[in-house]
Amino acid sequence: MKSVYFFGNKKADGNADMKNLLGGKGANLAEMTNLGIAVPAGFTITTEVCTYYYQNAQSFPQDLDKQVKLSIKKVEQAMRKKFGDKKDPLLLSVRSGARMSMPGMMETVLNIGLTSKTIPGIIAKTDNSRFVYDAYRRLIMMYADVVMEKSAGIEPQEGHGIRHQLEKILNLYKKEKKYKSDIDLSGEDWKIITEKFKLRIKKVLGGEFPDDPYEQLWGGIKAVFQSWNGKRAISYRRIENIPGEWGTAVNVQAMVFGNTGDLSATGVAFTRNPATGSNQFYGEWLKNAQGEDVVAGIRTPQPLNEATKTTASIHLESLESFLPDIYLELNTIRKNLEQHYRDMQDIEFTIEEGKLWMLQTRTGKRTGGAAITIAVDMVNEKLISKEEGIMRVSPNQIDELLHPRLDIKEEKSAEVVAKGLPAGPGGGVGQVVFTPDDAEAWAKEGKKVILVREETSPEDVHGMHAAEAILTAKGGMTSHAALVARGWGKCCIVGCADLNINYDNKEITIKNTLIKEGDWVSMNGSKGVVYLGQVTLQPADPESNNAYRELMSWADNIRILKVRTNADSPEDSKQAIAFGAEGIGLCRTEHMFFDPKRIMGMRKMILAESEHERRSAVMELLPYQRKDFIGILNTMAGKPVTIRLLDPPLHEFIQLNDIQVKDLANELNVTEQKIRDRIASLHEFNPMLGHRGCRLGIAYPEITEMQARAIFEATADLIGKGINVMPEVMVPLVGTNTEFENQEVIIRNIADTVMKEKKISFHYIIGTMIELPRACLTADEIAEHAEFFSFGTNDLTQTTYGFSRDDIGGFLPGYLEQNIFSKDPFQSLDKAGVGKLISMAVTKGRSVRKNLKIGICGEHGGDPASVEFCHQNGLDYVSCSPFRVPIARFAAAQAAIKYRD
Ligand code: ADP
Ligand code: MG
Ligand code: MG
Numbered sequence: 001m002k003s004v005y006f007f008g009n010k011k012a013d014g015n016a017d018m019k020n021l022l023g024g025k026g027a028n029l030a031e032m033t034n035l036g037i038a039v040p041a042g043f044t045i046t047t048e049v050c051t052y053y054y055q056n057a058q059s060f061p062q063d064l065d066k067q068v069k070l071s072i073k074k075v076e077q078a079m080r081k082k083f084g085d086k087k088d089p090l091l092l093s094v095r096s097g098a099r100m101s102m103p104g105m106m107e108t109v110l111n112i113g114l115t116s117k118t119i120p121g122i123i124a125k126t127d128n129s130r131f132v133y134d135a136y137r138r139l140i141m142m143y144a145d146v147v148m149e150k151s152a153g154i155e156p157q158e159g160h161g162i163r164h165q166l167e168k169i170l171n172l173y174k175k176e177k178k179y180k181s182d183i184d185l186s187g188e189d190w191k192i193i194t195e196k197f198k199l200r201i202k203k204v205l206g207g208e209f210p211d212d213p214y215e216q217l218w219g220g221i222k223a224v225f226q227s228w229n230g231k232r233a234i235s236y237r238r239i240e241n242i243p244g245e246w247g248t249a250v251n252v253q254a255m256v257f258g259n260t261g262d263l264s265a266t267g268v269a270f271t272r273n274p275a276t277g278s279n280q281f282y283g284e285w286l287k288n289a290q291g292e293d294v295v296a297g298i299r300t301p302q303p304l305n306e307a308t309k310t311t312a313s314i315h316l317e318s319l320e321s322f323l324p325d326i327y328l329e330l331n332t333i334r335k336n337l338e339q340h341y342r343d344m345q346d347i348e349f350t351i352e353e354g355k356l357w358m359l360q361t362r363t364g365k366r367t368g369g370a371a372i373t374i375a376v377d378m379v380n381e382k383l384i385s386k387e388e389g390i391m392r393v394s395p396n397q398i399d400e401l402l403h404p405r406l407d408i409k410e411e412k413s414a415e416v417v418a419k420g421l422p423a424g425p426g427g428g429v430g431q432v433v434f435t436p437d438d439a440e441a442w443a444k445e446g447k448k449v450i451l452v453r454e455e456t457s458p459e460d461v462h463g464m465h466a467a468e469a470i471l472t473a474k475g476g477m478t479s480h481a482a483l484v485a486r487g488w489g490k491c492c493i494v495g496c497a498d499l500n501i502n503y504d505n506k507e508i509t510i511k512n513t514l515i516k517e518g519d520w521v522s523m524n525g526s527k528g529v530v531y532l533g534q535v536t537l538q539p540a541d542p543e544s545n546n547a548y549r550e551l552m553s554w555a556d557n558i559r560i561l562k563v564r565t566n567a568d569s570p571e572d573s574k575q576a577i578a579f580g581a582e583g584i585g586l587c588r589t590e591h592m593f594f595d596p597k598r599i600m601g602m603r604k605m606i607l608a609e610s611e612h613e614r615r616s617a618v619m620e621l622l623p624y625q626r627k628d629f630i631g632i633l634n635t636m637a638g639k640p641v642t643i644r645l646l647d648p649p650l651h652e653f654i655q656l657n658d659i660q661v662k663d664l665a666n667e668l669n670v671t672e673q674k675i676r677d678r679i680a681s682l683h684e685f686n687p688m689l690g691h692r693g694c695r696l697g698i699a700y701p702e703i704t705e706m707q708a709r710a711i712f713e714a715t716a717d718l719i720g721k722g723i724n725v726m727p728e729v730m731v732p733l734v735g736t737n738t739e740f741e742n743q744e745v746i747i748r749n750i751a752d753t754v755m756k757e758k759k760i761s762f763h764y765i766i767g768t769m770i771e772l773p774r775a776c777l778t779a780d781e782i783a784e785h786a787e788f789f790s791f792g793t794n795d796l797t798q799t800t801y802g803f804s805r806d807d808i809g810g811f812l813p814g815y816l817e818q819n820i821f822s823k824d825p826f827q828s829l830d831k832a833g834v835g836k837l838i839s840m841a842v843t844k845g846r847s848v849r850k851n852l853k854i855g856i857c858g859e860h861g862g863d864p865a866s867v868e869f870c871h872q873n874g875l876d877y878v879s880c881s882p883f884r885v886p887i888a889r890f891a892a893a894q895a896a897i898k899y900r901d
Contacts, residue, residue, distance in 0.1 A: 003049050004067040007033040008041025008078035021046050023249030025097030041078035042253030043071040050247030053225045079254045084213040089118040091255040094220030098248040107146040107227045109220040111139035113213040129187030131260045140197045151223035224250045256357045258350040259290040265351045271334045272344045274366045277373025285319045368400030376547040386554045387897045395864040395887045407536040414531035418510050422528035424485030424492030428469025429522045436463020456481040458594045469523045473499040476808045477827045489883030491525035495809045555893035562877035563888045570631040576882035583640040585879020586857035592628050606650045607678045618706045625710035633725040640726040647732040649687035693733020708747045712754040719762045727764045735774040737781040771795035779841035783849045793858030800834045829866035864891035871895035
């Protein structure tokens with residue numbers, strides 16, 4: 001078995017396609033070598049050896065030793081130095097490298113091969129004892145930390161690790177000598193420090209630091225394999241879903257030195273700016289430095305070139321001005337690497353006495369804005385196709401542009417006080433208030449407020465609207481607060497169980513922290529984290545971003561799925577159109593009744609005791625509804641609008657306090673007791689499964705009649721004015737074809753009546769929301785009459801699993817933690833179960849009605865993985881809240897590309 005792959009002298013055994021075997025770092029070192037780029041020679045021990053190591057009681061394959069020795073020979077030839085040689089020794093680095101980069105998770109040991117025998121030789125050769133002892137102290141520190149402590153399984157207390165202890169020794173020494181920077185230390189100083197280091201290591205860890213080059217090398221190799229199963233690596237893999245079987249590779253490579261003097265340096269760079277995406281070479285470097293010095297923060301790194309200097313770095317010397325030839329060479333490599341890899345690269349380099357060496361290249365991480373700019377630029381530079389450009393950007397990166405966000409740097413140093421579910425994305429900063437009325441009043445005074453509630457209800461909506469962000473102690477991702485906030489694109493965190501809210505004192509306790517009314521908090525609704533104090537908020541303005549607009553126009557050309565929005569006001573509809581919505585997929589009519597003026601009519605209707613009374617109460621609502629529909633249909637002219645008939649359990653409208661009971665009794669001219677009795681009689685044990693949906697319209701046909709009339713009168717009115725409106729009437733919560741047919745007759749009758757009355761004809765369709773398993777199972781029967789289906793996947797998920805979406809806060813977090821569920825099924829569609837019902841309903845429905853229009857209008861309509869599912873199952877459209885529309889458009893394009901035949 002070939003376990004070792006050599007690279008050096010412009011030829012490598014491996015290449016970039018062999019990441020599984022050689023790890024990302026090793027594969028790319030091989031690729032760069034093959035491209036003729038100067039890479040210090042070395043070799044990669046494969047990930048298969050790592051697997052072997054763990055399957056065979058932490059031992060190596062028999063001939064590994066032989067293969068390693070042979071490869072070292074080749075490295076020696078390429079670098080013209082010998083490992084362990086007294087006069088001119090080769091030094092090596094041992095570097096980990098998994099398939100997927102796991103930044104900071106695994107280990108590197110530099111300067112292997114420095115021993116009491118080799119040190120004098122290098123000093124004589126370089127005439128630079130400072131450099132040699134600086135390198136030696138680094139070796140001792142890394143080796144003690146990585147090999148002697150971590151890989152030996154020693155777990156010191158936080159801040160007591162050997163690296164920390166050695167750093168303390170160094171700092172103390174610098175203080176005594178009044179040195180400001182590492183640069184001030186002489187060779188003699190470093191020598192003294194290495195002696196101190198070795199003594200401390202022996203005292204703390206019990207063993208000697210090895211003085212044999214091969215012992216150092218094998219110690220390093222083993223430690224890297226060992227680090228694959230270190231605590232940090234395991235938990236990182238769990239978060240990132242990286243399988244444990246993958247293993248890591250080990251790269252052994254000739255050392256080159258950035259710390260031999262002022263003509264030497266080390267640096268890291270991105271081939272384009274990773275924060276903005278602009279096509280500028282962007283990086284940092286340090287003179288006379290090695291390894292992680294640039295990122296370690298001990299010295300201030302310098303800017304790579306003049307163009308990227310900032311006010312903070314204006315006085316620092318750039319590589320471009322200090323070593324112009326080398327900078328040009330590096331810039332050429334930058335261009336070659338981008339041409340070759342066709343993506344932005346993150347590179348590491350070292351300059352030794354005026355010679356440039358490349359030490360690493362990989363695809364660079366970037367912000368959402370940068371990802372979009374880079375993708376669009378690269379398409380326009382003809383480096384990649386439009387399809388590739390679209391696939392390069394993740395829907396989450398699109399989302400980053402749609403909401404104001406907390407300043408990333410400030411957020412890092414802010415104090416976390418609580419964590420909850422990330423229900424509404426973006427950032428929110430404000431002063432804490434506890435009631436919707438306070439939220440509204442404070443906002444009117446120009447204050448920015450965060451509304452904190454146990455949970456929210458429809459009656460809190462005015463305060464929620466006034467608030468910058470919403471924070472609740474209870475509820476899941478589809479709780480009232482979450483739905484409303486997402487609909488507005490507002491920052492929201494729900495299910496924040498650590499909050500102990502005391503409404504009487506207007507304060508929250510979170511463990512030991514007390515937050516009072518008026519205190520400032522900052523929230524990251526994309527991550528679900530609450531911070532104490534004020535973090536700066538950066539505004540969102542996607543449409544001003546040319547790259548965003550261009551990328552989205554490509555996506556729109558490629559996608560097959562249409563994208564609609566869930567909206568129930570002209571304002572939301574306008575917002576959604578601005579975001580690219582092509583219609584309304586769900587207009588919830590009940591939201592229109594929470595207005596204080598209308599809710600009285602609604603209550604009268606609900607509490608009415610005879611049909612006659614009810615009919616007259618309902619008819620009071622007609623003008624309001626008609627006006628609503630005129631507004632929405634007009635805004636959406638030329639686009640389809642699906643209007644759902646009244647859906648929620650009636651008791652939601654009659655949770656009354658004493659004053660409201662009294663008012664209502666006066667209005668209806670009955671006793672308060674009578675009102676209370678009637679409310680009591682409407683009580684349901686499980687309202688989610690109670691008298692709601694089409695069951696209301698069947699029991700009280702006058703409700704359906706009124707709503708249908710409002711829709712059709714609005715339609716007739718607008719058609720009469722020459723405005724093209726396309727209403728689609730949707731009957732909710734249908735479980736049987738008979739339920740649907742019952743409502744259909746009523747609706748069609750009203751349509752005919754209105755047409756006759758207004759002497760005008762118009763087009764409309766009637767369909768149903770599919771949100772019960774029985775509806776899916778009998779979709780063919782329902783489709784005999786229904787002209788469209790819209791999957792209400794919130795309720796369908798609830799009824800398929802048999803758990804209430806308002807109560808999942810109790811067990812879902814535990815399920816996710818224990819990996820019983822990998823995702824919240826209310827957020828990302830459960831393809832295996834709920835998805836199967838949907839597929840079945842699509843097939844059955846279209847088997848009797850070929851052109852059955854099918855969409856989805858649950859929260860899943862804006863979830864990229866669910867959008868992909870809808871594409872695969874041949875749905876016509878997805879519908880989601882206005883702020884998710886761009887994400888759905890983009891996800892639909894990615895699905896179309898992914899499943900193109
Ligand atoms: P990571 O995976 O954490 O990036 P690396 O293996 O890239 O770790 O090593 C960290 C740093 O060590 C590199 O950025 C580089 O500065 C230095 N380094 C690694 N190998 C060598 C080498 N052969 N010569 C000089 N420096 C090296
Ligand atoms: Mg690196
Ligand atoms: Mg529903």
